[in-house]
Amino acid sequence: MPLHLLGLAGSLGRPSRTRALVDLVTAQAAAHLGATAATHDLIDLQPSLGAAVTLDDLDAPARAVVSAILSADALVVGSPVYKGSYTGLFKHFFDLIEPAALAGKPVLLTATGGGEKHALVIGSLAATGLMLTGRWLQIVLTGLFVSPMIVPSIVIGVAFAYSFGRMGLSGSYAGLVIAHSILAAPLVFLSILTSLRGLDPDLDLAAASPGASRGHRFRHVTLPLAAPGFAAGALFAFTTSFDEVVVALFVASPDSLTLPVALFAGLRDRLQPTLVVVALLLSLISFAFLWLMARLQRPNTPQKH
Protein backbone atom coordinates (compact mmCIF):
# COMPACT_ATOMS: atom_id res chain seq x y z
CA MET A 1 0.00 0.00 0.00
CA PRO A 2 1.43 3.42 -0.89
CA LEU A 3 2.17 5.89 1.92
CA HIS A 4 -0.38 8.60 2.49
CA LEU A 5 0.74 12.18 3.12
CA LEU A 6 -1.57 14.79 4.52
CA GLY A 7 -1.04 18.53 4.30
CA LEU A 8 -2.71 20.88 6.73
CA ALA A 9 -2.65 24.67 6.43
CA GLY A 10 -3.60 26.93 9.33
CA SER A 11 -4.40 29.95 7.20
CA LEU A 12 -7.51 32.02 7.86
CA GLY A 13 -7.84 33.69 4.44
CA ARG A 14 -7.99 33.03 0.71
CA PRO A 15 -5.92 33.05 -1.38
CA SER A 16 -3.25 31.82 1.00
CA ARG A 17 0.50 31.60 0.55
CA THR A 18 0.63 29.10 3.41
CA ARG A 19 -1.85 26.89 1.61
CA ALA A 20 0.19 27.20 -1.57
CA LEU A 21 3.38 26.25 0.27
CA VAL A 22 1.77 23.27 2.03
CA ASP A 23 0.28 22.15 -1.29
CA LEU A 24 3.64 22.44 -3.02
CA VAL A 25 5.63 20.66 -0.31
CA THR A 26 3.04 17.90 0.07
CA ALA A 27 2.81 17.34 -3.68
CA GLN A 28 6.60 17.32 -4.18
CA ALA A 29 7.18 15.01 -1.22
CA ALA A 30 4.41 12.70 -2.40
CA ALA A 31 5.87 12.59 -5.93
CA HIS A 32 9.30 11.86 -4.48
CA LEU A 33 8.06 9.08 -2.20
CA GLY A 34 5.47 7.66 -4.60
CA ALA A 35 2.84 8.43 -1.97
CA THR A 36 -0.76 9.57 -2.18
CA ALA A 37 -1.48 13.04 -0.86
CA ALA A 38 -4.26 15.40 0.15
CA THR A 39 -4.29 18.89 1.64
CA HIS A 40 -6.80 20.52 3.98
CA ASP A 41 -7.22 24.08 5.08
CA LEU A 42 -8.48 24.91 8.57
CA ILE A 43 -10.66 27.74 7.24
CA ASP A 44 -12.78 25.04 5.59
CA LEU A 45 -13.63 23.61 9.01
CA GLN A 46 -15.17 26.88 10.18
CA PRO A 47 -17.43 27.64 11.98
CA SER A 48 -17.59 24.13 13.49
CA LEU A 49 -13.91 24.10 14.58
CA GLY A 50 -13.96 27.41 16.42
CA ALA A 51 -17.06 26.45 18.39
CA ALA A 52 -15.83 22.98 19.35
CA VAL A 53 -14.54 22.27 22.86
CA THR A 54 -14.02 18.55 22.30
CA LEU A 55 -13.65 16.42 19.20
CA ASP A 56 -17.26 15.30 19.61
CA ASP A 57 -18.47 18.85 19.02
CA LEU A 58 -17.10 18.87 15.46
CA ASP A 59 -19.40 18.44 12.48
CA ALA A 60 -18.97 15.55 10.04
CA PRO A 61 -16.60 17.24 7.50
CA ALA A 62 -14.35 18.46 10.33
CA ARG A 63 -14.30 15.06 11.96
CA ALA A 64 -13.35 13.52 8.61
CA VAL A 65 -10.27 15.78 8.52
CA VAL A 66 -9.32 14.72 12.07
CA SER A 67 -9.51 11.04 11.20
CA ALA A 68 -7.57 11.68 7.97
CA ILE A 69 -4.81 13.25 10.11
CA LEU A 70 -4.76 10.39 12.56
CA SER A 71 -4.56 7.80 9.79
CA ALA A 72 -1.98 9.60 7.58
CA ASP A 73 1.54 8.20 7.49
CA ALA A 74 3.13 11.64 7.69
CA LEU A 75 1.95 15.22 8.06
CA VAL A 76 3.01 18.44 6.38
CA VAL A 77 1.74 21.34 8.46
CA GLY A 78 2.04 25.05 7.91
CA SER A 79 0.68 28.17 9.48
CA PRO A 80 0.94 31.83 8.64
CA VAL A 81 2.69 33.88 11.30
CA TYR A 82 0.37 36.09 13.30
CA LYS A 83 1.99 38.25 15.97
CA GLY A 84 5.12 36.12 16.07
CA SER A 85 3.37 32.77 16.37
CA TYR A 86 1.16 30.27 14.52
CA THR A 87 -2.53 31.16 14.27
CA GLY A 88 -4.91 30.62 17.16
CA LEU A 89 -7.14 28.34 15.09
CA PHE A 90 -4.11 26.17 14.27
CA LYS A 91 -3.34 25.70 17.96
CA HIS A 92 -7.00 25.20 18.82
CA PHE A 93 -7.23 22.42 16.25
CA PHE A 94 -4.23 20.55 17.64
CA ASP A 95 -5.43 21.13 21.22
CA LEU A 96 -8.49 19.05 20.39
CA ILE A 97 -6.32 16.10 19.39
CA GLU A 98 -4.85 13.90 22.13
CA PRO A 99 -1.04 14.49 22.27
CA ALA A 100 -0.42 10.73 22.29
CA ALA A 101 -2.54 10.25 19.16
CA LEU A 102 0.22 11.77 17.01
CA ALA A 103 3.13 10.02 18.75
CA GLY A 104 5.65 8.66 16.29
CA LYS A 105 4.09 10.33 13.25
CA PRO A 106 6.65 12.20 11.13
CA VAL A 107 5.73 15.87 10.80
CA LEU A 108 7.25 18.42 8.46
CA LEU A 109 6.85 21.95 9.73
CA THR A 110 6.58 24.71 7.17
CA ALA A 111 6.04 28.43 7.51
CA THR A 112 5.87 31.32 5.11
CA GLY A 113 6.87 34.91 5.55
CA GLY A 114 9.83 37.18 5.54
CA GLY A 115 11.81 37.73 8.68
CA GLU A 116 13.35 36.48 11.89
CA LYS A 117 9.91 36.01 13.46
CA HIS A 118 9.36 33.13 11.09
CA ALA A 119 12.54 31.37 12.07
CA LEU A 120 11.35 31.86 15.64
CA VAL A 121 8.14 29.93 14.96
CA ILE A 122 9.93 26.92 13.49
CA GLY A 123 12.79 26.98 16.01
CA SER A 124 10.60 27.32 19.07
CA LEU A 125 8.12 24.71 17.88
CA ALA A 126 10.98 22.31 17.35
CA ALA A 127 12.59 23.03 20.72
CA THR A 128 9.42 22.70 22.77
CA GLY A 129 8.33 19.64 20.82
CA LEU A 130 11.71 18.05 21.37
CA MET A 131 11.46 18.33 25.14
CA LEU A 132 8.46 16.00 24.93
CA THR A 133 10.22 13.18 23.04
CA GLY A 134 12.51 10.38 24.15
CA ARG A 135 16.22 10.71 24.81
CA TRP A 136 17.63 9.01 21.71
CA LEU A 137 15.24 10.80 19.41
CA GLN A 138 16.31 14.05 21.09
CA ILE A 139 19.95 13.39 20.25
CA VAL A 140 19.25 12.54 16.62
CA LEU A 141 16.83 15.41 16.08
CA THR A 142 19.13 17.90 17.80
CA GLY A 143 21.94 16.86 15.49
CA LEU A 144 19.73 17.19 12.45
CA PHE A 145 18.37 20.51 13.52
CA VAL A 146 21.66 22.20 14.27
CA SER A 147 23.41 20.84 11.18
CA PRO A 148 23.06 24.16 9.26
CA MET A 149 25.40 25.63 11.89
CA ILE A 150 28.04 22.97 11.39
CA VAL A 151 28.01 22.47 7.63
CA PRO A 152 30.27 25.15 6.06
CA SER A 153 28.17 28.01 4.74
CA ILE A 154 29.77 27.76 1.31
CA VAL A 155 28.39 24.22 1.02
CA ILE A 156 24.97 25.39 2.12
CA GLY A 157 25.16 28.29 -0.34
CA VAL A 158 25.92 25.97 -3.24
CA ALA A 159 23.20 23.57 -2.12
CA PHE A 160 20.64 26.34 -1.97
CA ALA A 161 21.66 27.78 -5.32
CA TYR A 162 21.37 24.33 -6.91
CA SER A 163 18.09 23.28 -5.32
CA PHE A 164 16.47 26.70 -5.72
CA GLY A 165 17.40 26.51 -9.40
CA ARG A 166 15.48 23.27 -9.71
CA MET A 167 12.48 24.65 -7.85
CA GLY A 168 12.43 27.92 -9.73
CA LEU A 169 13.24 29.99 -6.66
CA SER A 170 16.60 31.29 -7.91
CA GLY A 171 17.20 34.92 -7.10
CA SER A 172 13.77 35.32 -5.59
CA TYR A 173 12.96 37.06 -2.34
CA ALA A 174 11.19 33.91 -1.09
CA GLY A 175 14.34 31.87 -1.69
CA LEU A 176 16.41 34.26 0.40
CA VAL A 177 13.88 34.11 3.23
CA ILE A 178 13.83 30.32 3.19
CA ALA A 179 17.63 30.13 3.18
CA HIS A 180 18.01 32.56 6.05
CA SER A 181 15.24 30.96 8.08
CA ILE A 182 16.99 27.61 7.81
CA LEU A 183 20.31 29.18 8.83
CA ALA A 184 18.81 31.04 11.77
CA ALA A 185 16.52 28.29 13.07
CA PRO A 186 19.32 26.32 14.81
CA LEU A 187 20.30 29.38 16.84
CA VAL A 188 16.72 29.93 17.95
CA PHE A 189 16.41 26.23 18.62
CA LEU A 190 19.56 26.02 20.72
CA SER A 191 18.95 29.12 22.81
CA ILE A 192 15.39 28.00 23.61
CA LEU A 193 16.45 24.43 24.27
CA THR A 194 19.13 25.65 26.66
CA SER A 195 16.74 27.79 28.64
CA LEU A 196 14.15 24.98 28.77
CA ARG A 197 16.73 22.46 29.94
CA GLY A 198 17.96 24.84 32.64
CA LEU A 199 14.55 24.80 34.32
CA ASP A 200 14.12 22.75 37.50
CA PRO A 201 11.88 19.83 36.45
CA ASP A 202 10.26 19.96 39.92
CA LEU A 203 8.67 23.29 38.90
CA ASP A 204 6.52 21.49 36.36
CA LEU A 205 5.59 18.83 38.91
CA ALA A 206 4.85 21.52 41.49
CA ALA A 207 2.41 23.08 39.04
CA ALA A 208 0.92 19.71 38.07
CA SER A 209 0.12 18.49 41.57
CA PRO A 210 -2.50 21.16 42.35
CA GLY A 211 -4.20 20.28 39.05
CA ALA A 212 -2.71 22.47 36.30
CA SER A 213 -2.99 20.98 32.80
CA ARG A 214 0.05 20.67 30.56
CA GLY A 215 -1.01 23.75 28.59
CA HIS A 216 -1.56 25.83 31.71
CA ARG A 217 1.82 24.79 33.10
CA PHE A 218 3.51 25.70 29.82
CA ARG A 219 1.90 29.14 29.62
CA HIS A 220 2.24 30.17 33.27
CA VAL A 221 5.41 28.43 34.41
CA THR A 222 7.62 27.18 31.58
CA LEU A 223 7.12 29.99 29.10
CA PRO A 224 7.69 32.95 31.46
CA LEU A 225 10.85 31.29 32.79
CA ALA A 226 12.14 30.42 29.32
CA ALA A 227 11.15 33.81 27.85
CA PRO A 228 14.73 35.16 27.89
CA GLY A 229 15.70 32.17 25.75
CA PHE A 230 12.95 32.98 23.24
CA ALA A 231 14.00 36.64 23.10
CA ALA A 232 17.69 35.79 22.76
CA GLY A 233 16.77 33.36 19.99
CA ALA A 234 14.94 36.09 18.11
CA LEU A 235 17.97 38.37 18.43
CA PHE A 236 20.33 35.65 17.24
CA ALA A 237 18.07 34.96 14.30
CA PHE A 238 17.91 38.62 13.36
CA THR A 239 21.67 39.18 13.55
CA THR A 240 22.41 35.99 11.62
CA SER A 241 20.11 36.99 8.83
CA PHE A 242 21.28 40.58 8.99
CA ASP A 243 24.98 39.99 8.43
CA GLU A 244 25.01 36.70 6.54
CA VAL A 245 27.07 37.08 3.32
CA VAL A 246 28.06 33.74 1.87
CA VAL A 247 24.66 32.14 1.34
CA ALA A 248 23.18 35.51 0.34
CA LEU A 249 25.81 35.83 -2.39
CA PHE A 250 24.65 32.55 -3.86
CA VAL A 251 20.91 33.09 -3.68
CA ALA A 252 20.48 36.87 -3.88
CA SER A 253 19.74 38.75 -7.08
CA PRO A 254 19.27 42.48 -7.78
CA ASP A 255 15.64 41.95 -6.68
CA SER A 256 16.63 40.62 -3.30
CA LEU A 257 19.87 42.26 -2.32
CA THR A 258 20.90 42.10 1.34
CA LEU A 259 22.87 44.91 2.98
CA PRO A 260 26.14 43.00 3.41
CA VAL A 261 26.02 41.88 -0.23
CA ALA A 262 25.37 45.47 -1.35
CA LEU A 263 28.25 46.69 0.83
CA PHE A 264 30.55 44.05 -0.58
CA ALA A 265 29.61 44.98 -4.10
CA GLY A 266 30.11 48.67 -3.31
CA LEU A 267 33.55 47.97 -1.84
CA ARG A 268 34.60 46.05 -4.93
CA ASP A 269 33.35 48.53 -7.52
CA ARG A 270 34.15 51.95 -6.09
CA LEU A 271 34.83 53.13 -2.54
CA GLN A 272 32.21 55.66 -1.44
CA PRO A 273 32.02 57.57 1.89
CA THR A 274 28.52 56.13 2.49
CA LEU A 275 30.14 52.74 3.07
CA VAL A 276 32.08 54.06 6.04
CA VAL A 277 28.97 55.62 7.51
CA VAL A 278 27.00 52.41 7.10
CA ALA A 279 29.85 50.43 8.67
CA LEU A 280 29.90 52.76 11.69
CA LEU A 281 26.14 52.51 12.12
CA LEU A 282 26.32 48.74 11.92
CA SER A 283 28.99 48.67 14.63
CA LEU A 284 26.81 50.77 16.90
CA ILE A 285 23.83 48.49 16.28
CA SER A 286 26.00 45.47 17.06
CA PHE A 287 27.04 46.97 20.40
CA ALA A 288 23.40 47.63 21.21
CA PHE A 289 22.60 44.00 20.45
CA LEU A 290 25.46 42.72 22.59
CA TRP A 291 24.21 44.76 25.50
CA LEU A 292 20.66 43.54 24.99
CA MET A 293 21.78 39.93 24.73
CA ALA A 294 23.78 40.17 27.96
CA ARG A 295 20.72 41.54 29.74
CA LEU A 296 18.45 38.82 28.40
CA GLN A 297 20.74 36.01 29.41
CA ARG A 298 21.19 37.17 32.98
CA PRO A 299 20.18 34.19 35.16
CA ASN A 300 16.83 34.51 36.89
CA THR A 301 16.76 31.66 39.38
CA PRO A 302 16.19 31.80 43.14
CA GLN A 303 19.15 30.96 45.32
CA LYS A 304 18.85 27.89 47.51
CA HIS A 305 20.02 27.96 51.08
Next chain:
Amino acid sequence: MAFIDIRNIDKFYGGFQALSDVSLSIPKGAFVTLLGPSGSGKTTLLKILAGFEEVSAGQILLDGRDITALKPEGRNFGLVFQGYALFPHMTVFDNIAYPLKVRRKGRAEIVTRVEAMLDLVQLRPFARRKPAALSGGQQQRVALARALVFQPDLLLLDEPMSALDKKLRVDLQDQLRDIHQRLGTTFINVTHDQEEAMHMSDSIAVMNQGRIEQYDMAHTLYRRPASRFVADFVGKSNIFSGTIEGTEFATGEFRMAMNGAAARPGAAELVIRPEDIRLGAAVTGDVVLAGSVATSTYSGDRALYSIALPGGRIILTYGSARDGALHAGAPVQIAFDARDGILL
Protein backbone atom coordinates in the same frame (compact mmCIF):
# COMPACT_ATOMS: atom_id res chain seq x y z
CA MET B 1 -11.40 2.07 57.19
CA ALA B 2 -8.08 3.21 55.88
CA PHE B 3 -8.07 6.57 54.12
CA ILE B 4 -5.05 5.74 51.99
CA ASP B 5 -4.69 2.07 51.22
CA ILE B 6 -1.49 1.05 49.46
CA ARG B 7 -1.82 -2.54 48.28
CA ASN B 8 1.04 -4.83 47.21
CA ILE B 9 2.97 -2.31 45.14
CA ASP B 10 5.89 -3.45 43.01
CA LYS B 11 8.06 -1.03 41.05
CA PHE B 12 10.72 -2.06 38.56
CA TYR B 13 13.21 0.19 36.77
CA GLY B 14 14.42 -2.14 34.02
CA GLY B 15 15.76 -5.12 35.97
CA PHE B 16 16.08 -3.23 39.24
CA GLN B 17 13.29 -3.70 41.74
CA ALA B 18 12.81 -0.43 43.65
CA LEU B 19 9.73 -1.53 45.58
CA SER B 20 8.62 -5.06 46.35
CA ASP B 21 5.19 -5.88 47.71
CA VAL B 22 4.72 -2.66 49.65
CA SER B 23 1.43 -2.39 51.55
CA LEU B 24 0.47 0.37 53.94
CA SER B 25 -2.82 1.64 55.38
CA ILE B 26 -3.00 5.20 56.59
CA PRO B 27 -5.96 6.50 58.60
CA LYS B 28 -7.49 9.89 57.84
CA GLY B 29 -5.73 12.78 59.55
CA ALA B 30 -2.61 10.78 60.40
CA PHE B 31 0.97 12.02 60.15
CA VAL B 32 2.99 9.14 58.74
CA THR B 33 6.70 9.17 57.97
CA LEU B 34 8.45 6.91 55.49
CA LEU B 35 11.88 6.48 57.03
CA GLY B 36 14.84 4.78 55.42
CA PRO B 37 18.38 5.17 54.10
CA SER B 38 18.90 6.42 50.55
CA GLY B 39 17.96 3.76 48.03
CA SER B 40 15.39 2.20 50.35
CA GLY B 41 12.51 3.11 48.01
CA LYS B 42 10.86 5.75 50.17
CA THR B 43 11.08 8.51 47.55
CA THR B 44 9.89 6.11 44.83
CA LEU B 45 6.84 5.31 46.95
CA LEU B 46 6.17 9.03 47.44
CA LYS B 47 6.45 9.67 43.68
CA ILE B 48 3.99 6.84 43.04
CA LEU B 49 1.59 8.35 45.57
CA ALA B 50 1.94 11.75 43.86
CA GLY B 51 1.31 10.16 40.46
CA PHE B 52 4.73 11.04 38.99
CA GLU B 53 5.68 7.37 38.65
CA GLU B 54 3.54 4.44 37.57
CA VAL B 55 3.37 1.22 39.55
CA SER B 56 4.53 -2.05 38.00
CA ALA B 57 1.92 -3.90 40.06
CA GLY B 58 -0.43 -3.11 42.92
CA GLN B 59 -3.08 -0.56 43.76
CA ILE B 60 -3.58 2.69 45.63
CA LEU B 61 -7.00 3.42 47.09
CA LEU B 62 -8.07 6.81 48.39
CA ASP B 63 -11.15 6.53 50.58
CA GLY B 64 -12.01 3.26 48.83
CA ARG B 65 -11.58 4.72 45.31
CA ASP B 66 -8.86 3.30 43.04
CA ILE B 67 -6.52 6.17 42.08
CA THR B 68 -3.62 4.06 40.76
CA ALA B 69 -4.01 5.25 37.15
CA LEU B 70 -4.93 8.85 37.96
CA LYS B 71 -2.62 11.61 36.69
CA PRO B 72 -0.98 13.93 39.26
CA GLU B 73 -3.30 16.79 38.29
CA GLY B 74 -6.35 14.63 39.02
CA ARG B 75 -5.35 13.54 42.53
CA ASN B 76 -5.83 16.65 44.65
CA PHE B 77 -2.65 16.03 46.64
CA GLY B 78 -0.37 18.78 47.91
CA LEU B 79 3.36 18.36 47.45
CA VAL B 80 6.33 19.91 49.20
CA PHE B 81 9.61 19.38 47.39
CA GLN B 82 13.09 18.98 48.78
CA GLY B 83 14.32 21.97 46.73
CA TYR B 84 11.07 23.92 47.38
CA ALA B 85 10.31 24.31 43.63
CA LEU B 86 8.85 27.78 44.08
CA PHE B 87 8.06 29.66 40.88
CA PRO B 88 10.90 32.20 40.73
CA HIS B 89 9.00 34.67 38.52
CA MET B 90 6.06 34.97 40.92
CA THR B 91 5.79 36.72 44.28
CA VAL B 92 5.15 34.79 47.48
CA PHE B 93 1.48 35.73 47.18
CA ASP B 94 1.23 34.55 43.56
CA ASN B 95 3.06 31.32 44.34
CA ILE B 96 0.52 30.46 47.02
CA ALA B 97 -2.36 31.68 44.83
CA TYR B 98 -1.32 29.53 41.85
CA PRO B 99 -3.29 26.37 42.80
CA LEU B 100 -6.40 28.52 43.35
CA LYS B 101 -5.96 30.27 40.00
CA VAL B 102 -5.67 26.86 38.33
CA ARG B 103 -9.00 26.03 39.96
CA ARG B 104 -10.50 29.31 38.68
CA LYS B 105 -11.46 30.64 42.10
CA GLY B 106 -12.76 34.20 42.36
CA ARG B 107 -10.40 37.05 43.19
CA ALA B 108 -11.95 37.68 46.63
CA GLU B 109 -11.75 34.03 47.63
CA ILE B 110 -8.13 33.81 46.45
CA VAL B 111 -7.14 36.81 48.55
CA THR B 112 -8.90 35.49 51.66
CA ARG B 113 -7.45 32.01 51.40
CA VAL B 114 -3.92 33.07 50.52
CA GLU B 115 -3.88 35.53 53.41
CA ALA B 116 -5.09 32.82 55.78
CA MET B 117 -2.22 30.61 54.60
CA LEU B 118 0.27 33.47 54.96
CA ASP B 119 -0.86 33.86 58.57
CA LEU B 120 -0.60 30.12 59.17
CA VAL B 121 3.04 30.05 58.05
CA GLN B 122 3.74 33.51 59.53
CA LEU B 123 4.82 35.13 56.28
CA ARG B 124 2.21 37.91 55.91
CA PRO B 125 4.89 40.68 55.72
CA PHE B 126 6.68 38.86 52.88
CA ALA B 127 3.70 38.50 50.50
CA ARG B 128 5.07 40.87 47.85
CA ARG B 129 8.62 39.47 47.79
CA LYS B 130 10.06 37.11 45.22
CA PRO B 131 11.25 33.71 46.51
CA ALA B 132 14.89 34.65 45.85
CA ALA B 133 14.62 37.33 48.55
CA LEU B 134 13.67 34.80 51.26
CA SER B 135 15.76 32.51 53.47
CA GLY B 136 15.64 28.73 53.01
CA GLY B 137 13.27 28.22 55.94
CA GLN B 138 10.93 30.93 54.66
CA GLN B 139 10.97 29.45 51.15
CA GLN B 140 10.03 26.07 52.56
CA ARG B 141 7.12 27.64 54.45
CA VAL B 142 5.91 29.26 51.21
CA ALA B 143 6.09 25.85 49.56
CA LEU B 144 4.07 24.40 52.45
CA ALA B 145 1.44 27.13 52.13
CA ARG B 146 1.21 26.58 48.36
CA ALA B 147 0.72 22.85 48.91
CA LEU B 148 -2.03 23.35 51.51
CA VAL B 149 -3.97 26.33 50.16
CA PHE B 150 -6.28 24.25 47.94
CA GLN B 151 -7.23 21.96 50.84
CA PRO B 152 -5.70 18.79 49.41
CA ASP B 153 -6.85 15.36 50.58
CA LEU B 154 -3.25 14.48 51.34
CA LEU B 155 -0.02 16.39 51.81
CA LEU B 156 3.18 14.70 50.60
CA LEU B 157 6.50 16.01 51.89
CA ASP B 158 9.71 14.93 50.15
CA GLU B 159 12.57 15.40 52.62
CA PRO B 160 11.36 18.93 53.32
CA MET B 161 14.01 19.72 55.93
CA SER B 162 17.11 18.26 54.33
CA ALA B 163 18.46 21.58 53.04
CA LEU B 164 18.03 23.42 56.35
CA ASP B 165 20.39 23.73 59.30
CA LYS B 166 19.71 21.85 62.52
CA LYS B 167 18.16 24.64 64.59
CA LEU B 168 15.83 25.73 61.77
CA ARG B 169 14.91 22.12 61.14
CA VAL B 170 13.67 21.61 64.69
CA ASP B 171 11.69 24.89 64.52
CA LEU B 172 10.07 23.87 61.26
CA GLN B 173 9.31 20.40 62.64
CA ASP B 174 7.42 22.01 65.53
CA GLN B 175 5.54 24.29 63.12
CA LEU B 176 4.69 21.42 60.82
CA ARG B 177 3.31 19.34 63.71
CA ASP B 178 1.31 22.33 64.87
CA ILE B 179 -0.10 22.96 61.37
CA HIS B 180 -0.97 19.28 61.05
CA GLN B 181 -2.92 19.37 64.30
CA ARG B 182 -4.76 22.53 63.31
CA LEU B 183 -5.76 21.46 59.80
CA GLY B 184 -6.30 17.75 60.34
CA THR B 185 -5.02 17.01 56.81
CA THR B 186 -3.35 13.63 56.29
CA PHE B 187 0.43 14.10 55.99
CA ILE B 188 2.97 11.69 54.52
CA ASN B 189 6.57 12.72 55.06
CA VAL B 190 9.71 11.14 53.62
CA THR B 191 13.00 11.40 55.45
CA HIS B 192 16.22 9.61 56.30
CA ASP B 193 16.46 11.49 59.59
CA GLN B 194 15.11 9.27 62.39
CA GLU B 195 15.00 12.11 64.90
CA GLU B 196 12.74 14.09 62.55
CA ALA B 197 10.56 11.02 62.05
CA MET B 198 10.25 10.42 65.82
CA HIS B 199 9.64 14.08 66.53
CA MET B 200 6.74 14.67 64.15
CA SER B 201 4.91 11.50 63.20
CA ASP B 202 2.11 9.42 64.64
CA SER B 203 3.47 6.34 62.92
CA ILE B 204 6.62 5.49 61.02
CA ALA B 205 7.14 3.02 58.20
CA VAL B 206 10.78 1.96 58.16
CA MET B 207 11.88 1.05 54.64
CA ASN B 208 14.88 -0.95 53.53
CA GLN B 209 15.75 -2.30 50.07
CA GLY B 210 12.31 -1.62 48.63
CA ARG B 211 10.39 -3.23 51.46
CA ILE B 212 8.63 -2.00 54.56
CA GLU B 213 10.52 -3.52 57.49
CA GLN B 214 8.15 -2.27 60.15
CA TYR B 215 5.16 0.08 60.37
CA ASP B 216 4.37 1.15 63.92
CA MET B 217 4.06 4.01 66.32
CA ALA B 218 7.38 5.66 67.14
CA HIS B 219 7.78 4.23 70.65
CA THR B 220 6.83 0.69 69.55
CA LEU B 221 9.39 0.97 66.78
CA TYR B 222 12.02 1.97 69.29
CA ARG B 223 11.15 -0.42 72.11
CA ARG B 224 10.04 -3.39 69.97
CA PRO B 225 11.98 -3.31 66.70
CA ALA B 226 10.90 -6.15 64.41
CA SER B 227 14.28 -6.69 62.78
CA ARG B 228 17.97 -6.09 63.23
CA PHE B 229 17.78 -3.40 60.55
CA VAL B 230 15.13 -1.43 62.44
CA ALA B 231 16.98 -1.82 65.75
CA ASP B 232 20.13 -0.55 64.12
CA PHE B 233 18.59 2.26 62.03
CA VAL B 234 16.21 3.71 64.59
CA GLY B 235 18.17 4.99 67.55
CA LYS B 236 21.49 3.72 68.83
CA SER B 237 21.75 0.12 69.92
CA ASN B 238 24.07 -2.64 71.08
CA ILE B 239 23.29 -5.86 69.24
CA PHE B 240 24.64 -9.19 70.54
CA SER B 241 24.50 -12.29 68.37
CA GLY B 242 24.08 -15.51 70.33
CA THR B 243 21.85 -18.49 70.96
CA ILE B 244 18.86 -19.30 73.13
CA GLU B 245 19.63 -22.28 75.35
CA GLY B 246 16.70 -23.27 77.50
CA THR B 247 15.59 -20.02 79.10
CA GLU B 248 18.96 -18.32 78.73
CA PHE B 249 20.48 -16.11 76.05
CA ALA B 250 24.14 -17.02 75.60
CA THR B 251 26.81 -15.05 73.80
CA GLY B 252 30.59 -14.85 74.02
CA GLU B 253 30.70 -12.33 76.85
CA PHE B 254 27.78 -13.38 79.07
CA ARG B 255 24.75 -15.58 79.71
CA MET B 256 21.49 -14.02 80.81
CA ALA B 257 18.23 -15.61 81.99
CA MET B 258 15.37 -14.32 79.81
CA ASN B 259 12.20 -14.50 81.88
CA GLY B 260 9.82 -16.53 79.76
CA ALA B 261 10.78 -14.77 76.52
CA ALA B 262 12.89 -17.66 75.31
CA ALA B 263 10.18 -19.55 73.47
CA ARG B 264 12.23 -20.14 70.31
CA PRO B 265 15.49 -21.97 70.76
CA GLY B 266 18.37 -21.48 68.34
CA ALA B 267 20.25 -18.45 67.03
CA ALA B 268 19.00 -15.08 68.27
CA GLU B 269 20.03 -11.47 68.59
CA LEU B 270 19.72 -9.39 71.71
CA VAL B 271 19.35 -5.61 71.53
CA ILE B 272 20.25 -3.43 74.52
CA ARG B 273 19.69 0.33 74.12
CA PRO B 274 22.56 2.54 75.43
CA GLU B 275 20.25 4.29 77.93
CA ASP B 276 19.42 0.92 79.53
CA ILE B 277 23.04 0.30 80.44
CA ARG B 278 24.35 1.57 83.78
CA LEU B 279 27.94 2.77 83.89
CA GLY B 280 30.18 3.22 86.92
CA ALA B 281 33.05 1.96 89.04
CA ALA B 282 30.82 -0.66 90.69
CA VAL B 283 27.29 -1.22 89.32
CA THR B 284 24.75 -4.01 89.75
CA GLY B 285 22.34 -5.74 87.38
CA ASP B 286 21.39 -9.07 85.82
CA VAL B 287 24.60 -8.89 83.81
CA VAL B 288 27.69 -7.00 84.97
CA LEU B 289 30.71 -6.70 82.68
CA ALA B 290 34.09 -5.06 83.17
CA GLY B 291 35.78 -3.01 80.48
CA SER B 292 37.58 0.24 79.80
CA VAL B 293 36.57 3.53 78.20
CA ALA B 294 37.52 3.59 74.51
CA THR B 295 36.10 6.96 73.43
CA SER B 296 33.79 9.57 74.88
CA THR B 297 31.64 12.09 73.02
CA TYR B 298 30.52 14.99 75.14
CA SER B 299 27.24 16.60 74.03
CA GLY B 300 26.42 19.08 76.79
CA ASP B 301 23.55 17.35 78.52
CA ARG B 302 25.26 14.00 78.59
CA ALA B 303 28.19 12.04 77.23
CA LEU B 304 28.15 9.03 74.94
CA TYR B 305 30.81 6.45 75.80
CA SER B 306 32.04 3.50 73.88
CA ILE B 307 33.29 0.87 76.32
CA ALA B 308 35.73 -1.79 75.14
CA LEU B 309 35.20 -5.25 76.66
CA PRO B 310 38.23 -7.56 77.14
CA GLY B 311 37.23 -9.54 74.01
CA GLY B 312 37.41 -6.35 71.90
CA ARG B 313 33.65 -5.79 71.66
CA ILE B 314 32.47 -2.17 71.85
CA ILE B 315 29.40 -1.26 73.93
CA LEU B 316 27.66 2.12 73.63
CA THR B 317 26.24 3.76 76.73
CA TYR B 318 25.46 7.18 78.15
CA GLY B 319 27.00 8.70 81.25
CA SER B 320 26.10 11.77 83.20
CA ALA B 321 28.15 14.70 82.01
CA ARG B 322 27.84 16.54 85.32
CA ASP B 323 30.57 14.53 87.02
CA GLY B 324 33.06 15.30 84.26
CA ALA B 325 34.06 13.02 81.42
CA LEU B 326 35.72 9.66 82.02
CA HIS B 327 39.16 9.44 80.46
CA ALA B 328 39.98 7.02 77.72
CA GLY B 329 41.47 3.86 79.20
CA ALA B 330 39.72 4.29 82.59
CA PRO B 331 38.51 0.91 83.96
CA VAL B 332 34.71 0.81 84.37
CA GLN B 333 31.83 -1.60 84.91
CA ILE B 334 28.63 -1.76 82.90
CA ALA B 335 25.41 -3.47 83.93
CA PHE B 336 22.01 -4.17 82.36
CA ASP B 337 18.88 -6.17 83.09
CA ALA B 338 17.01 -8.89 81.26
CA ARG B 339 13.75 -6.91 81.18
CA ASP B 340 15.42 -4.23 79.00
CA GLY B 341 16.68 -6.78 76.50
CA ILE B 342 14.91 -7.00 73.13
CA LEU B 343 15.16 -10.40 71.45
CA LEU B 344 15.01 -10.46 67.65
